[in-house]
Amino acid sequence: MSVSIVTDSAAALPRELAVSSRIAVVPMRLVVNGEPVSDSETPIEVIVTASDVETSGPSPGDFVEVIERVMTPDGVLVFTLASTMSSTYESARLGAERCAGRVRVIDTQTAAGAEALVVLAAARSAAAGGSLEEVERVANSVMQRVHFVAMVPSLDFLAKSGRVPGIAEWVGRRMHVTPLFEFTSGGVRKHRPALSVAAAYDRMVQELRHDRVEGAALHVAAYHALAPDAAARVLALVERFVAPETAFIGEFGPVMVTHTGPGLVGLAWWWEPQ
Numbered sequence: 001m002s003v004s005i006v007t008d009s010a011a012a013l014p015r016e017l018a019v020s021s022r023i024a025v026v027p028m029r030l031v032v033n034g035e036p037v038s039d040s041e042t043p044i045e046v047i048v049t050a051s052d053v054e055t056s057g058p059s060p061g062d063f064v065e066v067i068e069r070v071m072t073p074d075g076v077l078v079f080t081l082a083s084t085m086s087s088t089y090e091s092a093r094l095g096a097e098r099c100a101g102r103v104r105v106i107d108t109q110t111a112a113g114a115e116a117l118v119v120l121a122a123a124r125s126a127a128a129g130g131s132l133e134e135v136e137r138v139a140n141s142v143m144q145r146v147h148f149v150a151m152v153p154s155l156d157f158l159a160k161s162g163r164v165p166g167i168a169e170w171v172g173r174r175m176h177v178t179p180l181f182e183f184t185s186g187g188v189r190k191h192r193p194a195l196s197v198a199a200a201y202d203r204m205v206q207e208l209r210h211d212r213v214e215g216a217a218l219h220v221a222a223y224h225a226l227a228p229d230a231a232a233r234v235l236a237l238v239e240r241f242v243a244p245e246t247a248f249i250g251e252f253g254p255v256m257v258t259h260t261g262p263g264l265v266g267l268a269w270w271w272e273p274q
Contacts, residue, residue, distance in 0.1 A: 003077055003126040003135050004070040008058060008088050010081040011115040012223060012250045021123040024070045026058045028088070028255040055255045057088030063095030067103055075102030075132040079119045079139070081111035084186040102132055106139060109186040113221040113250060113268025114148035120246065121219070121270075142270055148183045149191070149207055150223070150266030151200035180204070201230075204267045205237045216271035217245035225252040225264040234267055245272065 007013070009027045018025050031054040057080075067076050078096060083089035089107045096103040108115045118139055125138040177193035178200040194200035208220070220238055224231035231249045239247065252260065 003074045005123045007079040007119045010111045013116045029056045057086045060091045060095035063092045067099045071101045078105045082109045082186040083107045113223040114146045118142045145270040148268040149204045153263040213271040216273050219246040220244045220269040223250045223266040225257045226262040230265045
């Protein structure tokens with residue numbers, strides 16, 4: 001047996017990768033045109049065209065169900081997106097309190113690709129036989145190193161979500177540019193916008209290269225919201241100069257698309273010293 005790993009669907013892990021890494025995923029929730037639905041069961045196209053969409057984190061009961069299903073004598077580590085952006089962490093904490101056995105809940109202070117890379121590192125440590133404390137230390141180390149930078153065609157969705165303070169004013173002052181932002185330490189930090197989409201892709205890759213640690217292994221994920229070809233293009237730009245230890249393309253689920261809008265392309269990475 002080994003430590004079990006649980007995360008939420010905001011990590012946007014490809015299903016096959018979650019299964020092969022033995023990571024259990026608790027889906028986020030939505031209410032679409034008055035009907036409650038699961039993040040994992042709703043086509044994104046429905047969200048884009050719906051007239052009324054509300055999102056929420058999983059309930060404590062959702063976490064209880066998954067935690068109890070994967071519980072082992074070695075315990076369970078639950079990873080959530082940033083508590084500053086969602087109630088999911090609090091739901092996971094309340095759910096964990098209702099479970100017998102060793103359960104710890106970790107606020108990754110990020111989301112999407114960066115959250116996924118933290119969770120994958122924890123899963124590798126667990127698979128190697130790490131104790132609950134050892135796996136948690138690995139995760140905390142990666143949380144200090146991971147980056148997530150993204151571009152969006154428009155900031156309107158982020159402004160409407162209300163989860164990025166001060167961004168509404170920034171929307172009105174930035175015309176005919178491609179907005180770039182970074183998700184770090186539980187919040188969104190605006191970057192200098194790019195003059196074109198292609199320039200935005202180059203800027204993201206340059207940030208990854210600038211962060212490089214000599215002799216380190218790269219773990220990288222390209223993420224998108226209904227833009228798979230663009231994500232593949234960005235990942236290909238990375239692979240021109242380095243062969244990553246981990247590399248995959250992930251797709252935002254309906255909850256994330258509700259807040260970012262379609263067209264987002266992001267790059268998440270961390271360099272692992274050897």
